[in-house]
Amino acid sequence: MANKEKINIGIIGLGVVGSGTVRTLTRNAEQIHSKIGAEFVIKRIAVRDLKKAREIDLPPSIVTDQVFDVTDDPEIDIVCELMGGVEPAHQYVKRALENGKSIVTANKEMMAKAGNDLLHLAESKKLDFLFEGSVGGGIPIIQPLKQALAGNQFSEVMGIVNGTTNYILTKMANEGADYADVLAEAQERGYAEPDPTNDVEGFDAQYKIAILASIAFNSRIDITKISVEGITRLTKRDFEMAKILGHVIKLVGIGQETADGIRVRVHPALLASGHPLASVNDVYNGIFVRGNAVGDAMFYGRGAGSDPTGSAVVGDLIEIARNMRMDATGRLGCTCFYEKPMLAMDTLKTKYYVRLSAWDRPKVLASVASVFGDFDVSIESVEQRTHHDEAEIVLMTHRTIERNLISALDILGRLSFVSSINNWIRVEE
Amino acid sequence: MANKEKINIGIIGLGVVGSGTVRTLTRNAEQIHSKIGAEFVIKRIAVRDLKKAREIDLPPSIVTDQVFDVTDDPEIDIVCELMGGVEPAHQYVKRALENGKSIVTANKEMMAKAGNDLLHLAESKKLDFLFEGSVGGGIPIIQPLKQALAGNQFSEVMGIVNGTTNYILTKMANEGADYADVLAEAQERGYAEPDPTNDVEGFDAQYKIAILASIAFNSRIDITKISVEGITRLTKRDFEMAKILGHVIKLVGIGQETADGIRVRVHPALLASGHPLASVNDVYNGIFVRGNAVGDAMFYGRGAGSDPTGSAVVGDLIEIARNMRMDATGRLGCTCFYEKPMLAMDTLKTKYYVRLSAWDRPKVLASVASVFGDFDVSIESVEQRTHHDEAEIVLMTHRTIERNLISALDILGRLSFVSSINNWIRVEE
Numbered sequence: 001m002a003n004k005e006k007i008n009i010g011i012i013g014l015g016v017v018g019s020g021t022v023r024t025l026t027r028n029a030e031q032i033h034s035k036i037g038a039e040f041v042i043k044r045i046a047v048r049d050l051k052k053a054r055e056i057d058l059p060p061s062i063v064t065d066q067v068f069d070v071t072d073d074p075e076i077d078i079v080c081e082l083m084g085g086v087e088p089a090h091q092y093v094k095r096a097l098e099n100g101k102s103i104v105t106a107n108k109e110m111m112a113k114a115g116n117d118l119l120h121l122a123e124s125k126k127l128d129f130l131f132e133g134s135v136g137g138g139i140p141i142i143q144p145l146k147q148a149l150a151g152n153q154f155s156e157v158m159g160i161v162n163g164t165t166n167y168i169l170t171k172m173a174n175e176g177a178d179y180a181d182v183l184a185e186a187q188e189r190g191y192a193e194p195d196p197t198n199d200v201e202g203f204d205a206q207y208k209i210a211i212l213a214s215i216a217f218n219s220r221i222d223i224t225k226i227s228v229e230g231i232t233r234l235t236k237r238d239f240e241m242a243k244i245l246g247h248v249i250k251l252v253g254i255g256q257e258t259a260d261g262i263r264v265r266v267h268p269a270l271l272a273s274g275h276p277l278a279s280v281n282d283v284y285n286g287i288f289v290r291g292n293a294v295g296d297a298m299f300y301g302r303g304a305g306s307d308p309t310g311s312a313v314v315g316d317l318i319e320i321a322r323n324m325r326m327d328a329t330g331r332l333g334c335t336c337f338y339e340k341p342m343l344a345m346d347t348l349k350t351k352y353y354v355r356l357s358a359w360d361r362p363k364v365l366a367s368v369a370s371v372f373g374d375f376d377v378s379i380e381s382v383e384q385r386t387h388h389d390e391a392e393i394v395l396m397t398h399r400t401i402e403r404n405l406i407s408a409l410d411i412l413g414r415l416s417f418v419s420s421i422n423n424w425i426r427v428e429e
Numbered sequence: 430m431a432n433k434e435k436i437n438i439g440i441i442g443l444g445v446v447g448s449g450t451v452r453t454l455t456r457n458a459e460q461i462h463s464k465i466g467a468e469f470v471i472k473r474i475a476v477r478d479l480k481k482a483r484e485i486d487l488p489p490s491i492v493t494d495q496v497f498d499v500t501d502d503p504e505i506d507i508v509c510e511l512m513g514g515v516e517p518a519h520q521y522v523k524r525a526l527e528n529g530k531s532i533v534t535a536n537k538e539m540m541a542k543a544g545n546d547l548l549h550l551a552e553s554k555k556l557d558f559l560f561e562g563s564v565g566g567g568i569p570i571i572q573p574l575k576q577a578l579a580g581n582q583f584s585e586v587m588g589i590v591n592g593t594t595n596y597i598l599t600k601m602a603n604e605g606a607d608y609a610d611v612l613a614e615a616q617e618r619g620y621a622e623p624d625p626t627n628d629v630e631g632f633d634a635q636y637k638i639a640i641l642a643s644i645a646f647n648s649r650i651d652i653t654k655i656s657v658e659g660i661t662r663l664t665k666r667d668f669e670m671a672k673i674l675g676h677v678i679k680l681v682g683i684g685q686e687t688a689d690g691i692r693v694r695v696h697p698a699l700l701a702s703g704h705p706l707a708s709v710n711d712v713y714n715g716i717f718v719r720g721n722a723v724g725d726a727m728f729y730g731r732g733a734g735s736d737p738t739g740s741a742v743v744g745d746l747i748e749i750a751r752n753m754r755m756d757a758t759g760r761l762g763c764t765c766f767y768e769k770p771m772l773a774m775d776t777l778k779t780k781y782y783v784r785l786s787a788w789d790r791p792k793v794l795a796s797v798a799s800v801f802g803d804f805d806v807s808i809e810s811v812e813q814r815t816h817h818d819e820a821e822i823v824l825m826t827h828r829t830i831e832r833n834l835i836s837a838l839d840i841l842g843r844l845s846f847v848s849s850i851n852n853w854i855r856v857e858e
Contacts (some may be wrong), residue, residue: 024580024722031647034766035579132577138723140569140577147576148561148569150464151453151743218460276729279708293453293740294567297730300705301723311722314580328757337463 004077007036007321008043010070010101012092013083014054014063017106017133018045020310021080022056025317032314036321046070071096078128078320080313081105090114097121097129102329104316106133106309112207112223115214119334126330128323130316135208136161136285138308139301140315145215145289146335152291154216158254158428161208163283163304164192164199165231165251169268170281173239173248179232191283201230202251202266209253213264216289217257219340221264227345229267238423241355241394242270244383248278252428261341263348270353270427346403351380351427353396354405356412357419360391364417368393371415375408376400390419396427433506436465436750437472439499439530441521442512443483443492446535446562447474449739450509451485454746461743465750475499500525507557507749509742510534519543526550526558531758533745535562535738541636541652544643548763555759557752559745564637565590565714567737568730569744574644574718575764581720583645587683587857590637592712592733593621593628594660594680598697599710602668602677608661620712630659631680631695638682642693645718646686648769650693656774658696667852670784670823671699673812677707681857690770692777699782699856775832780809780856782825783834785841786848789820793846797822800844804837805829819848825856 009025011018025032025040033039045058046067064070070079071092079096081103083089089110093103103122105111110118111134122129132142136159145154160166164186171182183200186192198204206228214221231251242249247270255264271278276298280286285303290296302308323329358364369379383394397405405424413421438454440447454461454469462468474487475496493499499508500521508525510532512518518539522532532551534540539547540563551558561571565588574583589595593615600611612629615621627633635657643650660680671678676699684693700707705727709715714732719725731737752758787793798808812823826834834853842850 020722027721028580028582031582032580034647035764138578138720139726140573143577144569144573147748148572148744149567149740150747151457151461151740153457153460218463276708279705291567291740292456293449293736293743295731295734295737297568297728299726299728301726305724307722308724311578311580311720314722315577318579319576322760323755323757326752326755326757326760328752328755328760331751331755331757335464 004038004324006039006041007078007324008041008076009078009080009317010043010073010076011045011080011082012067012070013081014045014047015082016306017309017313018082019056020306020308021082021313024307024310024314032318036318037325038321040317040321043076044070044073067092072099076101077324078102078104078317080317081107082313084109086110086113093118094121097125097127100125100127102128102320104313104320105131106313108134108204108207108211112210115211116220116334116336123330123333128320128329128331130319132316133309133312135211136287136299137301137303137305138311139285139287139299139303141212141287141299142215144299146332149289149291149294152293154257154289154291156254156256156290157212157216157287158252158277159209159212159285159287160250160277160280161253161285161287161303162199162205162251163285164196166280166285167191167283169231169249169251172234172236176236176240178236179234200232202228205251205253205266209255209264209266212253212287213255213262214336216255217262217340218335219262219338220336221262222342225264225342227265227267231268233423234268235423238355238425241383242353245396246273247271247427248273249425250277252277254428257340261343263343265345268425270425272429348402349399351397351399351429352405352424353394353427354409354424355392355394355422357422358391358393359417359419360386360389361417364391365393367417368412371412372397372408375404377404377408433467433753435468435470436507436753437470437505438507438509438746439472439502439505440474440509440511441496441499442510443474443476444511445735446738446742447511448485449735450511450742453736453739453743461747465747466754467750469746469750472505473499473502496521501528505530506753507531507533507746509746510536511742513538515539515542522547523550526554526556529554529556531557531749532559533742533749534560535742537563537633537636537640541639544640545649545763545765552759552762557749557758557760559748561745562738562741564640565716565728566730566732566734567740568714568716568728568732570641570716570728571644573728575761578718578720578723581722583686583718583720585683585685585719586641586645586716587681587706588638588641588714588716589679589706589709590682590714590716590732591628591634591680592714593625595709595714596620596712598660598678598680601663601665602672605665605669607665608663629661631657634680634682634695638684638693638695641682641716642684642691643765645684646691646769647764648691648767649765650691651771654693654771656694656696660697662852663697664852667784667854670812671782674810674825675702676700676856677702678854679706681706683857686769690772692772694774697854699854701858777831778828780826780828780858781834781853782823782856783838783853784821784823784851786851787820787822788846788848789815789818790846793820794822796844796846797841800841801826801837804833806833806837
């Protein structure tokens with residue numbers, strides 16, 4: 001295997017990522033050849049519909065609608081699974097591994113739900129199994145965490161890992177627009193799906209932060225124990241107030257490790273405008289990590305799209321080719337040695353932004369502050385504005401325990417002079 | 430070699446980087462053991478002065494003042510050269526390679542001046558030779574360029590790669606302070622050396638951008654063909670004007686490839702405040718790359734310091750250990766396959782900021798604009814302010830060829846009504 005002049009690739013799926021992969025392999029073929037000392041040959045591509053018109057010109061003989069033409073072809077060395085979804089992708093990848101093929105995938109959902117077993121299967125067969133494209137599109141983040149930063153213990157990984165919601169939130173912030181209007185525009189422009197649930201409810205970010213946390217903390221992450229909130233309850237008023245407070249609002253995935261365990265969550269958060277992630281706008285992604293040697297580091301780039309994700313897939317292919325040349329596939333296996341406990345949200349300690357409406361009468365603020373005080377929630381800053389007879393109170397708490405905040409809000413919501421708890425959002429430092 | 434339970438490390442130099450390396454290896458030993466399936470043992474450390482007091486507690490038996498105790502010890506598998514400077518570091522590294530040891534170094538000057546030959550020597554002996562810590566401290570950038578992003582052709586790499594000057598420029602921008610005052614303060618606080626030449630004249634950045642450009646463009650870079658300007662001619666007035674124009678001033682290293690060749694340069698530049706590098710402040714570093722698949726990506730973190738650079742060195746050690754386990758050292762050799770021509774500055778095409786003083790009399794601006802026009806330099810925006818009898822004219826040009834700008838400035842400087850060309854600075858988009 002070491003001295004092969006041609007390395008045969010099979011691809012499953014020729015959608016957005018598959019096309020970017022083929023395009024990148026083709027236009028940069030000469031440089032890639034120099035780098036790996038061999039030629040990549042796209043031997044077979046499995047597609048769902050042979051008749052579909054495609055941007056990319058391919059010899060008809062290499063396109064098939066039979067997946068097993070890829071997974072079972074003895075001449076294929078590496079299989080790229082680029083179809084997405086858990087099943088049947090998972091079965092195809094398993095079959096390819098059983099047939100002795102190294103794997104590249106960009107499938108975040110499969111990796112978050114079934115990655116561990118697949119990685120162990122690959123390891124047992126001394127095969128490579130790489131998945132850089134599953135998080136952050138073209139941004140190198142999985143390889144840096146597993147390799148260049150491997151000397152660190154990480155206490156935190158936090159990312160803006162969903163381009164669709166970041167586009168929507170950036171528009172809401174810049175244009176003072178409401179969620180529904182911006183979503184409709186994003187759908188028209190193709191930045192959001194007709195059914196946007198997976199993005200706007202935070203599920204896409206959930207898969208990605210599960211992958212990042214598992215690598216950063218060297219532990220399996222049970223995705224059912226990740227707390228997930230989307231962006232649908234954010235209003236333009238929250239963006240106005242965040243700005244006044246010197247903050248931006250972003251949908252973040254956060255993994256943190258403490259002495260008690262790991263807490264992983266996805267939710268909108270206020271970030272101070274000086275935070276490295278605060279200037280990650282539009283469809284860009286940014287991933288921030290904190291290690292005990294490197295300190296704070298951040299990775300930024302296009303978190304999705306055809307060519308950027310193709311860049312990640314081709315980087316993985318090059319990595320495998322270099323391993324093949326040395327008979328060293330399986331060099332880097334699963335790095336989840338631990339099964340660390342996962343913590344619930346009610347014990348989270350952070351700062352909170354709270355926006356509520358109350359009757360405009362004397363001592364309202366004192367009464368509100370007193371309820372917070374009863375639950376040990378101390379207040380860092382308050383803005384009070386009055387429209388007609390209603391007072392809008394926007395406050396930022398000091399670091400406090402989430403269950404205390406929720407208990408205080410529960411009491412406040414029942415008081416006669418509080419008209420509504422309009423929103424509360426976590427604040428990350 | 431593949432199943433070694435202990436991997437012996439020798440270290441040359443126990444200064445800032447050496448201490449961070451030893452500290453990181455020690456405090457994260459358990460996790461590192463899990464990751465590589467073997468134990469790192471620091472077998473020997475060569476220091477200049479055995480009597481010097483050190484922060485780190487080491488058994489006296491492993492410390493030596495004889496470098497050959499490290500380079501020639503047959504039990505040592507990997508040598509970390511962390512002393513800096515070209516000679517004698519270069520000779521020591523060569524000797525260690527000849528003795529069959531893989532190398533980790535953080536030595537930017539040696540890599541910029543003699544890296545190519547060393548890499549080829551390592552390759553010929555199937556040894557690893559890694560140098561992540563030589564650029565950007567703990568920020569993973571060399572490995573991502575060589576591996577995760579290897580599927581790209583790069584057109585640009587631009588970095589804020591010197592923490593000392595970035596600290597000084599950030600202070601000048603935020604505090605409206607003058608260069609000499611901020612430098613003195615930085616020296617007092619230990620952020621700048623007593624002799625700051627290497628940093629403030631841009632030589633440190635020159636070595637680093639040479640390394641980055643050689644990897645991004647897969648070509649040897651002759652450092653004598655890099656144009657280098659430091660930060661000493663920047664004044665607080667330039668920072669005020671840059672801010673008014675919506676820009677910041679940063680010392681950047683830039684490598685760009687065009688159809689004609691590669692141009693590599695170090696100089697202060699105006700960056701629009703929305704540029705990904707514009708918010709890289711204080712001692713932080715940021716490295717921006719543009720690839721034909723990934724698009725724009727940026728890497729951010731602590732570009733120097735004991736633990737961050739130690740993080741990079743330990744990451745390289747882990748990489749080598751993983752290769753040793755597979756008998757795959759030498760897996761990733763020198764990636765400079767090309768010897769591309771290097772371009773001079775006079776054919777650079779970019780935008781320019783020009784600040785000049787002239788007599789305050791009618792038609793001054795028209796006369797200035799007319800000289801620029803004679804050299805095909807067209808003007809994008811102008812600010813004119815008058816103090817007493819003197820007009821300060823600050824203008825931003827459209828993209829123009831550098832030799833034309835310089836010719837125009839040469840003529841302008843000789844006109845009777847122009848009192849002085851105060852400064853001109855390149856503007857990067």
